[in-house]
Amino acid sequence: MTVDRILPTEEAHELLDLTRELATRELAGKADDYERQGEFPREIVRTLGRAGLLGLPYPEADGGAGQPYEVYVQVLEILAGSWLAIAEAVSVHTLACYPVQAHGSESQRKSLPDMLGGELLGAYCLSEPQGGSDAASLTTRATRDATGWTVSGTKAWITHGGQADFYNIFCRTGGAGARGISCLLAAAGSPGLHPQKPERTMGLRSSAPAQIVLDGLHVDADGLVGDENGGFRIAMEALDAGRLGIAACAVGLAQAAVDHAAAYASERTQFGKPIAAFQGLGFLLADMATQVSAARALLLSAARLKDLGRPFSIEAAKAKLFATDVAMKVTTDAVQVLGGYGYVSDHPVERWFREAKVLQIVEGTNQIQRLVISRSLTSPDAR
CATH class of the missing domain: 2.40.110.10 (Butyryl-CoA Dehydrogenase, subunit A, domain 2)
Known part of the structure; x- marks a missing residue:
């Protein structure tokens, strides 16, 4: 499903269209083979870099694309819906570029065009x-x-x-x-x-x-x-932004699971009608879709705060916490919708279920996110 999006510029719409095209041409159908072989898709990541997707939120003067985080996280969502490892690679690489871009010396910054262009991972x-x-x-x-x-x-x-x-x-x-x-x-x-x-x-x-x-x-x-x-301080600044990236990966993965489960439930028949027509399963799909929309809204709200230059670290923690918990819940439910088919690798929901778990761990476990959020509520200095 293509989610309707309100974006700041026509350029942003074109960028998302380009991302969908690349996802279809470069990513679709390849994940299972790479996952089976345990092979890192370095050339695919390099291709995305040459298309300008590895330096999106950084200034054009440094070799980036000068895009707001609101747009960048939606690019990650699209990539994650096709192949989580690729979206995570983009997110982590973007995180790894931050120290030099924000705090690097003049000599270090000379490498930024190659970093942000993806030639250097x-x-x-x-x-x-x-x-x-x-x-x-x-x-x-x-x-x-x-x-x-x-x-x-x-x-x-x-x-x-x-x-x-x-x-x-x-x-x-x-x-x-x-x-x-x-x-x-x-x-x-x-x-x-x-x-x-x-x-x-x-x-x-x-x-x-x-x-x-x-x-x-x-x-x-x-x-x-x-x-x-x-x-x-450099590490924590980078992680604040990195948590938005992981939240975006979670939303993309969860949306893919919803789409696949809904399509399957519309085609699979039992007792003479599609299983989606049964209220118990239809309501499950409705809850899955609603949770994904809520996670996306929380993510975009945090990204817009960052774009405005306002404090966003607590909202990033909320987005990371909620979106990754949603991804785990939704992929679990997608396996249930498919029944026995969801437990075998013939359908991607089995892989998405396994992948969702790591998103609750990386860039600060969800227990750490809860600690950060709770402290912000009880200690004004922690905000």
């Missing part, structure tokens, strides 16, 4: 094996040496690990807590930067995360992004 290395949600307690350590920094530690659950061309590495350069963290930029292939084998995941097998072992990695002094010990 990015990874965002914040989480660690023992401290995924407690980012302020990370233990990866960067020690000053004669020409820069020597980094040792392990990063975990890194999307594009082993595939990326550049890595944002958040590491401890000062004392304990959030104020002792810096962001360092390292190129793939740097001595001491060792991507491990991809994790064996429930879903998103074509873009499985990997650990990154940092064993005496040397980063030159000009690899520091922003201020020394100012990396935690």
Whole structure:
């Protein structure tokens, strides 16, 4: 189903039309093979970059497309409806470009056209094996040496690990807590930067995360992004926007599940009529569709706040929380609508069900989102 959208410009409408065309031409029918083989679709991501979809919310002067987040998240929704791994790759890459675009030095920013054009793929290395949600307690350590920094530690659950061309590495350069963290930029292939084998995941097998072992990695002094010990603020700023991206992925996945379930229920007959005609199933479909519309409205509201330059982090947390919970609920219900057929890989709802789960975990678990939201309600300083 094509959802009617009110967009700010004719250019935005054309961009969404282009995205649908690319989704049909480049993505449709390919996900299952890549997922089965566990192969990352690097060339497809590069094609989307050359079409201008990997730098959408960044200024044209930096090599981006200068689009508002309201438009960017709708692009992600369309991509996710065809292939979640691709939409997640776009979202994570957009997140990985943020430190250099917003806080990078003049020399670092020279790489922005290739970053935002997708020729250079990015990874965002914040989480660690023992401290995924407690980012302020990370233990990866960067020690000053004669020409820069020597980094040792392990990063975990890194999307594009082993595939990326550049890595944002958040590491401890000062004392304990959030104020002792810096962001360092390292190129793939740097001595001491060792991507491990991809994790064996429930879903998103074509873009499985990997650990990154940092064993005496040397980063030159000009690899520091922003201020020394100012990396935690960079990380949180990026994650606020990244949560909008994951919410958009969730909405796209859920909408695809609704569409597939509704089509199946309209064609499948039992007791002489389509199963959609039975009130119990028809009402289930109605609730699914309503939940997706509500998630989309919450997402777009948060994106518009960001576009207006107003505080949006709490609304982003709400959108991420609600949209990903909806995706899990709706894909579960879609499997139920299809019955036994929903449990086999002949229909995509089985894959969507497995993929939806990870969206409740990445970019801050939904328990963390609830913590952020609840604190904003009881402590004005947390807003």
